[in-house]
Amino acid sequence: xxxxxxxxxxxxxxxxxxxxxxxxxxxxxxxxxxxxxxxxxxxxxxxxxxxxxxxxxxxxxxxxxxxxxxxxxxxxxxxxxxxxxxxxxxxxxxxxxxxxxxxxxxxxxxxxxxxxxxxxxxxxxxxxxxxxxxxxxxxxxxxxxxxxxxxxxxxxxxxxxxxxxxxxxxxxxxxxxxxxxxxxxxxxxxxxxxxxxxxxxxxxxxxxxxxxxxxxxxxxxxxxxxxxxxxxxxxxxxxxxxxxxxxxxxxxxxxxxxxxxxxxxxxxxxxxxxxxxxxxxxxxxxxxxxxxxxxxxxxx
Amino acid sequence: xxxxxxxxxxxxxxxxxxxxxxxxxxxxxxxxxxxxxxxxxxxxxxxxxxxxxxxxxxxxxxxxxxxxxxxxxxxxxxxxxxxxxxxxxxxxxxxxxxxxxxxxxxxxxxxxxxxxxxxxxxxxxxxxxxxxxxxxxxxxxxxxxxxxxxxxxxxxxxxxxxxxxxxxxxxxxxxxxxxxxxxxxxxxxxxxxxxxxxxxxxxxxxxxxxxxxxxxxxxxxxxxxxxxxxxxxxxxxxxxxxxxxxxxxxxxxxxxxxxxxxxxxxxxxxxxxxxxxxxxxxxxxxxxxxxxxxxxxxxx
Numbered sequence: 001x002x003x004x005x006x007x008x009x010x011x012x013x014x015x016x017x018x019x020x021x022x023x024x025x026x027x028x029x030x031x032x033x034x035x036x037x038x039x040x041x042x043x044x045x046x047x048x049x050x051x052x053x054x055x056x057x058x059x060x061x062x063x064x065x066x067x068x069x070x071x072x073x074x075x076x077x078x079x080x081x082x083x084x085x086x087x088x089x090x091x092x093x094x095x096x097x098x099x100x101x102x103x104x105x106x107x108x109x110x111x112x113x114x115x116x117x118x119x120x121x122x123x124x125x126x127x128x129x130x131x132x133x134x135x136x137x138x139x140x141x142x143x144x145x146x147x148x149x150x151x152x153x154x155x156x157x158x159x160x161x162x163x164x165x166x167x168x169x170x171x172x173x174x175x176x177x178x179x180x181x182x183x184x185x186x187x188x189x190x191x192x193x194x195x196x197x198x199x200x201x202x203x204x205x206x207x208x209x210x211x212x213x214x215x216x217x218x219x220x221x222x223x224x225x226x227x228x229x230x231x232x233x234x235x236x237x238x239x240x241x242x243x244x245x246x247x248x249x250x251x252x253x254x255x256x257x258x259x260x261x262x263x264x265x266x267x268x269x270x271x272x273x274x275x276x277x278x279x280x281x282x283x284x285x286x287x288x289x290x291x292x293x294x295x296x297x298x299x300x
Numbered sequence: 301x302x303x304x305x306x307x308x309x310x311x312x313x314x315x316x317x318x319x320x321x322x323x324x325x326x327x328x329x330x331x332x333x334x335x336x337x338x339x340x341x342x343x344x345x346x347x348x349x350x351x352x353x354x355x356x357x358x359x360x361x362x363x364x365x366x367x368x369x370x371x372x373x374x375x376x377x378x379x380x381x382x383x384x385x386x387x388x389x390x391x392x393x394x395x396x397x398x399x400x401x402x403x404x405x406x407x408x409x410x411x412x413x414x415x416x417x418x419x420x421x422x423x424x425x426x427x428x429x430x431x432x433x434x435x436x437x438x439x440x441x442x443x444x445x446x447x448x449x450x451x452x453x454x455x456x457x458x459x460x461x462x463x464x465x466x467x468x469x470x471x472x473x474x475x476x477x478x479x480x481x482x483x484x485x486x487x488x489x490x491x492x493x494x495x496x497x498x499x500x501x502x503x504x505x506x507x508x509x510x511x512x513x514x515x516x517x518x519x520x521x522x523x524x525x526x527x528x529x530x531x532x533x534x535x536x537x538x539x540x541x542x543x544x545x546x547x548x549x550x551x552x553x554x555x556x557x558x559x560x561x562x563x564x565x566x567x568x569x570x571x572x573x574x575x576x577x578x579x580x581x582x583x584x585x586x587x588x589x590x591x592x593x594x595x596x597x598x599x600x
Contacts, residue, residue: 011489026414070327116324
């Protein structure tokens with residue numbers, strides 16, 4: 001009982017005092033619930049779990065300091081698999097300029113990895129700051145991770161680009177910082193998908209959010225999966241979780257010129273998909289009609 | 301996939317800048333590996349997982365700021381059970397003056413709880429600072445949690461005091477701070493038991509540690525369990541993990557008077573059980589003879 005070998009020795013990660021608010025996020029990934037081992041390599045499992053926790057820092061406009069990982073693996077797991085898992089953790093955090101502080105290793109019947117990400121933000125951007133009149137914008141393109149999932153579930157192995165969107169999502173830390181410095185009013189990362197997270201932003205800010213489905217930037221290659229799901233690509237993409245793009249409310253004066261500035265600075269699209277209005281909840285529209293979105297997918 | 305409802309709303313815990321080094325620790329508890337549901341109530345599971353993470357802060361001499369919890373529960377779990385679990389988390393952190401910042405909730409086939417504890421330390425005490433000539437001391441008394449475990453495994457329900465030692469361990473934050481302020485050279489919490497953790501302290505400090513089994517302070521009520529294990533009480537207690545007492549190296553001038561000062565300030569015993577010497581590894585002695593300790597227990 002309680003074999004908890006410190007991966008790096010000490011009981012705690014120690015972080016020197018520094019400027020800025022500290023942002024800390026945790027993200028738990030369980031085999032069979034959040035991923036399957038026949039979908040992802042050990043390294044990808046480590047990357048993905050770490051990216052998910054780092055993505056929460058991105059949504060605060062924070063920079064990454066480092067991560068701690070709690071890992072549990074079945075007793076018979078070869079040590080090369082643990083090493084590959086930790087290589088993925090290390091690569092994901094190194095890609096955004098952070099370090100692995102340490103962690104905790106124990107046993108479990110399935111693979112479990114919980115990542116704690118620590119960052120600093122000069123001016124943290126929460127979910128609660130959107131005001132009527134703000135524009136609603138999204139980074140990157142949506143739907144690829146959902147298309148990969150639907151491919152696996154339909155026994156149609158997804159194309160590489162879709163698979164990578166699920167296996168190696170890139171947390172948007174530089175984008176989040178740029179947006180925080182350009183007066184982002186409220187921000188979150190699309191871990192549950194636009195269909196759920198737009199409502200979270202609206203609820204936290206005490207406003208309503210209207211989204212035009214036709215403006216949603218679509219990841220390439222999701223046509224077949226959307227067709228199999230009998231949904232338009234935009235509808236399909238709006239229901240896709242795990243994209244880890246940022247959803248952000250920006251002041252009314254933020255327009256196409258500023259969006260271009262973002263694209264130049266971050267190498268990533270920033271698309272206006274809707275508006276903040278008075279009221280409550282998130283509404284999705286297509287050609288002026290309100291489209292009810294079914295709930296998101298759950299696979300376990 | 302990926303239903304991650306923030307228990308308290310935002311993606312990150314935000315912690316204002318403050319004085320002192322930040323100490324962060326994670327501790328993963330998995331049903332069937334670290335606890336069984338027929339042994340502990342939901343509230344106790346929450347308390348125990350939280351206390352285990354807070355105990356790492358105690359070992360740094362830190363004060364608690366707060367915790368984040370990642371929880372996964374089977375789909376059919378009644379919400380009252382989640383509430384009880386979170387009540388236990390909240391009670392454990394409130395008992396040491398911290399708060400619950402938030403967390404993450406998802407599904408899994410068994411109960412999983414991973415707690416991230418955040419604290420601050422003016423002068424963190426690591427495992428690596430013990431020097432030859434230091435005394436080796438331990439807080440409280442050892443063996444009760446192991447006796448509870450052995451009771452359950454032998455289908456002899458443990459007495460209340462033993463059961464509580466396992467179900468509601470008290471992280472020694474005030475004791476850890478007192479020791480840090482009184483020149484503790486190296487410190488860790490006995491989560492693996494003296495048999496393993498004395499070696500961890502020795503390895504991190506680059507010294508050897510000699511422990512006199514006869515000086516180990518024994519928790520009352522462990523006789524029957526030790527007898528069933530066919531071990532002396534001291535041997536039994538030295539192998540017991542999950543005590544969450546502190547093992548600390550203190551300078552040679554720290555003596556009985558200082559120990560009494562500790563007892564008055566913290567309401568807890570502090571017992572000298574051995575010495576730091578040059579060399580490597582941990583040695584356990586009884587009546588001048590070296591006693592090899594079997595490895596610790598593993599129950600899954």
